[in-house]
Amino acid sequence: xxxxxxxxxxxxxxxxxxxxxxxxxxxxxxxxxxxxxxxxxxxxxxxxxxxxxxxxxxxxxxxxxxxxxxxxxxxxxxxxxxxxxxxxxxxxxxxxxxxxxxxxxxxxxxxxxxxxx
Amino acid sequence: xxxxxxxxxxxxxxxxxxxxxxxxxxxxxxxxxxxxxxxxxxxxxxxxxxxxxxxxxxxxxxxxxxxxxxxxxxxxxxxxxxxxxxxxxxxxxxxxxxxxxxxxxxxxxxxxxxxxxxxxxxxxxxxxxxxxxxxxxxxxxxxxxxxxxxxxxxxxxxxx
Numbered sequence: 001x002x003x004x005x006x007x008x009x010x011x012x013x014x015x016x017x018x019x020x021x022x023x024x025x026x027x028x029x030x031x032x033x034x035x036x037x038x039x040x041x042x043x044x045x046x047x048x049x050x051x052x053x054x055x056x057x058x059x060x061x062x063x064x065x066x067x068x069x070x071x072x073x074x075x076x077x078x079x080x081x082x083x084x085x086x087x088x089x090x091x092x093x094x095x096x097x098x099x100x101x102x103x104x105x106x107x108x109x110x111x112x113x114x115x116x117x
Numbered sequence: 118x119x120x121x122x123x124x125x126x127x128x129x130x131x132x133x134x135x136x137x138x139x140x141x142x143x144x145x146x147x148x149x150x151x152x153x154x155x156x157x158x159x160x161x162x163x164x165x166x167x168x169x170x171x172x173x174x175x176x177x178x179x180x181x182x183x184x185x186x187x188x189x190x191x192x193x194x195x196x197x198x199x200x201x202x203x204x205x206x207x208x209x210x211x212x213x214x215x216x217x218x219x220x221x222x223x224x225x226x227x228x229x230x231x232x233x234x235x236x237x238x239x240x241x242x243x244x245x246x247x248x249x250x251x252x253x254x255x256x257x258x259x260x261x262x263x264x265x266x267x268x269x270x271x272x273x274x275x276x277x
Contacts, residue, residue: 008237009216011209015198054216056237081220082235084227101224102217103145103197 001047001117004029006037006063007079008055012102016050016079019109034063041067041074048116051096053080053087061090068095075116079104130177130231131272135254137225138181138268141218142258148196153257161248162255162269164241167208169215172236178273181222182247183215185266190214192264212238218268247271 003025005016010032017027029044031037034051035058041049049067053060060078067074078091083101091099098112135155142150168184187207194202194210202210215238223233250271258266 007213009209009213011202011206012213014206054220054235054237081217081224083220083224084232086227086232102213102220 001025001113002028002044004031004037004040004044004046004049006031006034006050006055006060007052008032009052012052016109019106020050020113022106023110023113025113034058034060034066037063038066038070042070045071047075048113049074049076050079050100051076053078053082053091061087061094064091064094064096077112077116127177127272130226131254131270133226133229133231134177134222134233134270135256137222137229138218138256138270140225141221142268144221145214145217146193146196146258146260148260150258150260153259155254155256158253158255158269159251161246162253164245164247166242166244167211168241168245169211170239170241171215171219173219173233174236175233176231177233179250180271181215181219182269182271183211183218183266184241184269185264189264189266192261193266196260208240208242212240215240 003020005013005027007013013030020027028046029040031040033055051060051064064076076096077098078096079100081102088099097116100108100112139152164184166186168182171181173179190211191202191207219235223235253269253271256268
């Protein structure tokens with residue numbers, strides 16, 4: 001799959017890129033906030049987006065809504081330190097395919113990617 | 118009647134936040150750690166090498182500061198991700214560590230019906246003095262025998 005990674009922390013983008021590449025997928029873009037993710041989604045049309053929630057400029061929930069309204073078939077996995085039930089529900093109700101709570105490991109990322117592929 | 122009730126609910130939120138913070142740290146740092154007793158800070162706090170500030174909104178208003186020396190944070194990154202991190206990537210890790218600790222704390226205390234939201238992290242590099250809070254609660258976390266990071270919960274005035 002062609003994957004767009006979204007996280008405001010360069011360290012986290014590096015970790016995700018490393019794991020996703022090891023799992024045999026291609027990271028085609030990196031976005032550092034929700035606004036950037038929407039722009040890159042429209043340009044790259046990736047098969048999958050990983051989306052942090054707490055980010056400057058535009059948070060991940062609003063970016064998810066924008067991407068789904070642009071492309072209802074978009075596949076987005078949330079990847080956030082905020083794992084409250086309300087937050088997870090809101091993400092799923094807005095079309096997220098999975099919700100990964102940080103910190104994560106390779107197995108959890110692998111499980112999420114298999115689920116959407 | 119209103120003010121004691123406010124203080125009481127804020128005290129409950131503070132107590133649950135401290136418990137949530139300890140549970141969060143234990144869940145995130147995958148080695149044996151020990152906590153010093155929480156202590157009250159009512160004057161300026163001086164940060165060492167680097168720290169991360171996270172804003173709290175919701176049932177408890179204020180900020181969380183997580184600070185330590187570069188070596189301590191580098192050790193945390195190594196035990197969590199199995200790699201040594203330095204320079205700008207270490208600064209980015211410190212921000213993300215603050216995000217993970219505060220986010221997991223907010224998740225833990227949501228089980229006690231306390232709703233908190235967190236801001237994106239602000240990384241503060243270099244020794245700094247923090248004064249813009251009425252009172253703070255400091256917790257020290259020790260690991261690998263001599264590595265220490267401090268977590269300071271800085272609360273807004275109770276009347277605000």
